[in-house]
Amino acid sequence: MSPRTDDALATPKRDDDEPLLKLFRVVLTVSAISWGGLALMAQLEQHYVARERRLTQTAFSDLVALAWMVPGPVGCNVAVQLGHALRGRTGAWAAGVASVLPFFTVMTVFAAFYRTPLVHGAASRTLLDHFSVVLAMLIAVTWYRQTCALVRGPLEWGVALAACVALALAASGAAYVVVLLLAFAVGWLVSPVPSQRLDMRVTRRDVRLLAVLAALIAMFALPLPQRLDAALLWPRLAGAGMTLFGGGFSALPVLKTLFVTPAVGISNDDFTLAFTLSPLSPGPLLNVVPFFGYLVDGWMGALVATLALFVPSGCLVVLARRHVHGMSANPRFEHAMSVLRAATTAFLAIAVWHIVRRVPLHPSYLLTALFAAMCFGKLKLPAYAVYATVGLACGAWVLLT
Numbered sequence: 001m002s003p004r005t006d007d008a009l010a011t012p013k014r015d016d017d018e019p020l021l022k023l024f025r026v027v028l029t030v031s032a033i034s035w036g037g038l039a040l041m042a043q044l045e046q047h048y049v050a051r052e053r054r055l056t057q058t059a060f061s062d063l064v065a066l067a068w069m070v071p072g073p074v075g076c077n078v079a080v081q082l083g084h085a086l087r088g089r090t091g092a093w094a095a096g097v098a099s100v101l102p103f104f105t106v107m108t109v110f111a112a113f114y115r116t117p118l119v120h121g122a123a124s125r126t127l128l129d130h131f132s133v134v135l136a137m138l139i140a141v142t143w144y145r146q147t148c149a150l151v152r153g154p155l156e157w158g159v160a161l162a163a164c165v166a167l168a169l170a171a172s173g174a175a176y177v178v179v180l181l182l183a184f185a186v187g188w189l190v191s192p193v194p195s196q197r198l199d200m201r202v203t204r205r206d207v208r209l210l211a212v213l214a215a216l217i218a219m220f221a222l223p224l225p226q227r228l229d230a231a232l233l234w235p236r237l238a239g240a241g242m243t244l245f246g247g248g249f250s251a252l253p254v255l256k257t258l259f260v261t262p263a264v265g266i267s268n269d270d271f272t273l274a275f276t277l278s279p280l281s282p283g284p285l286l287n288v289v290p291f292f293g294y295l296v297d298g299w300m301g302a303l304v305a306t307l308a309l310f311v312p313s314g315c316l317v318v319l320a321r322r323h324v325h326g327m328s329a330n331p332r333f334e335h336a337m338s339v340l341r342a343a344t345t346a347f348l349a350i351a352v353w354h355i356v357r358r359v360p361l362h363p364s365y366l367l368t369a370l371f372a373a374m375c376f377g378k379l380k381l382p383a384y385a386v387y388a389t390v391g392l393a394c395g396a397w398v399l400l401t
Contacts, residue, residue, distance in 0.1 A: 017087060018054065018086040018087055020087055020091065023083060023087060023091055023094055023098075024094045024097070025098075026098075027044070027079050027082075027083070027095045027098035027099055028098035028099075028101060028102065030044055030047065031079070031098060031099045031103070031282060031283060032102040032282055033282065035279065035281075035282055035283075035382070035384075036283075037073055037074045037075025037078075037284040037285075040075035040076075040283070040284070041074070041078050044060075044079060044082060045060050048060070048082065054086060055082075060082075063078050063081045063082060063085070064078055066081065066317065066320055067081065067317060069337060070313065070316050070320050071241060071242050071243060071244050071245050071313055071316070072241055072242075072310070072312075072314070072317070073284040073286045073313065074284070075099065075283075075284050076096065076099045076100060076283075076284060076313075077313060077314065079096060079098070079099035080095055080096040080099070080314040080317055081317055081318070081321055082095055083095025083096065096311075099283075100306060100310055102282050102283060103281050103282050103284075104287075104290045104303075106281040106282065106283075107277070107278075107281050107283075107287050107288065107289075107291045107294075107302075108290045108291070108293075108299065110281070110291060111291045111295055111302065112294065114270075114291075115295075126394060127391065128269055128276075129359050130364075130365065130368050130390050130391075131272070131273070131276045131387060131391075132276075133355075133356075133359055133365050133368045133369050134368065134383075134386055134390055135272065135355060136352050136355040136356050136359075137369055137372035137373045137376060138279075138372065138376055138383055138386075139252070139348055139351050139352050139355070140348075140373070141376040143348035144377075146345050147160070147345050150338075150342050150344075150345060151345060155186075155187075155190065155339060156338070156339060156342035157342075159183050159186060159187075159339050160342045160343060160346055163179045163183065163343040164346040164349050164350065166178075167253065167346055167347070167350045176221075176240075176243045176253075176254050177217060178221070179343055179346065180243055180245075180340060180343060183339050183340045183342070183343035184336045184337070184339065184340045185336075186336075186339055187335050187338060188332060188333070188336040191331070191332045191335040191336065192335075193332045193335065194332075202323075206319055209315055210319075213242055213312055213315075213316060216235055216238045216239035216242065217239040217242045217243070218239070219232060219236050219239050220235075220236045220238075220239030220240045220243070220258075221239070224236075226261075226262065229258075229261050229263035229264060230263040230265075230296075234304050234308045235308070236258060237255075237289075237305060237308045238309065238311075240254050240257075240309075241308070241310075241312055241313055244347075245340070251286055251288075252275060252347075252354070253347060253350045253351050253354055254347065255271075255289075255292070256271060256354065259271060259292050259296075266292060266295055266296070268358065270295060274288040274292060277291065279382070279383030279387065280384050280387075286309065286310075289306055289310075290302040290305060290306045292305060368390060371389075375389075
């Protein structure tokens with residue numbers, strides 16, 4: 001592939017094109033053995049930078065940085081950009097589908113078996129509550145690490161705390177959109193750097209794409225009659241995906257406003273169990289989406305839900321690749337983005353709050369919380385190992401009592 005003068009983000013070091021089938025196969029294999037978006041990115045870097053030398057280390061780092069700047073699943077967004085760098089739009093679609101297919105299959109199968117009496121019988125109320133505590137501790141540890149990394153000065157702390165209060169009092173999806181817009185606006189307005197013009201040249205196709213994404217965000221944010229909740233569920237899910245920054249756990253409260261409603265019919269137990277199963281499947285934590293889609297409308301629901309959440313962010317990250325130099329070089333824009341990222345930590349805090357307030361006050365749940373916090377915070381054990389230990393402990397307790 002020849003180097004492109006208008007795109008310095010990712011210039012392959014070799015002149016021949018990456019075969020499309022090989023690109024699909026490599027990304028599919030890597031995604032199938034990657035638990036979490038960070039693992040997916042690390043293995044893609046190992047293959048295409050260290051082994052194949054298709055990209056330079058700097059070029060791949062630029063892909064990762066851009067993936068963090070836009071909403072959606074970071075690991076899948078890196079895969080989409082990688083495919084675009086190697087084979088253009090066709091490569092972006094091939095890599096995007098390959099990165100999603102493994103966890104789409106696994107989580108949809110989980111959902112299919114979840115409807116069986118055997119699984120429903122095994123998922124007792126006590127076990128679900130203990131799993132909820134483990135999930136809350138996992139999100140809490142993630143929140144702590146993100147807060148240490150993203151929230152530094154008084155402005156970021158003020159915005160993060162204000163976002164927590166606003167989301168705790170809010171009752172609709174509009175709050176998440178408003179919080180992000182206000183955080184970006186505050187960061188832009190109070191930036192110590194004088195205003196500079198963003199160096200962006202948009203085409204008509206770009207304008208149409210941005211208009212569609214804006215319409216989807218508005219559909220998610222605006223209050224709708226209850227009878228339209230189910231009818232417009234998938235477009236609203238696409239709009240919700242445009243509000244998700246900072247990892248999959250930030251999606252928990254956002255997705256809850258969409259799926260845990262009388263019109264859609266997913267219960268709070270179903271919702272919590274989906275996030276409990278998430279670490280057992282490869283892929284990012286947003287792999288819960290096909291699970292929810294299947295519960296709503298079977299295999300077709302799983303497919304449409306996955307497309308609704310992952311396609312818009314993939315299109316946006318490809319669009320952003322062409323304009324990233326003008327945006328990232330603007331200090332005022334970068335300051336606004338830093339404040340916006342600080343606001344997204346509130347999504348994690350509210351997720352913990354939504355889970356904890358439903359768990360009964362009992363010493364056994366406190367012990368589970370302390371155990372999970374130690375495993376995730378100190379020992380850094382994988383989530384599936386902690387879930388398995390807690391599940392075995394609950395089973396042993398039931399047998400002995």
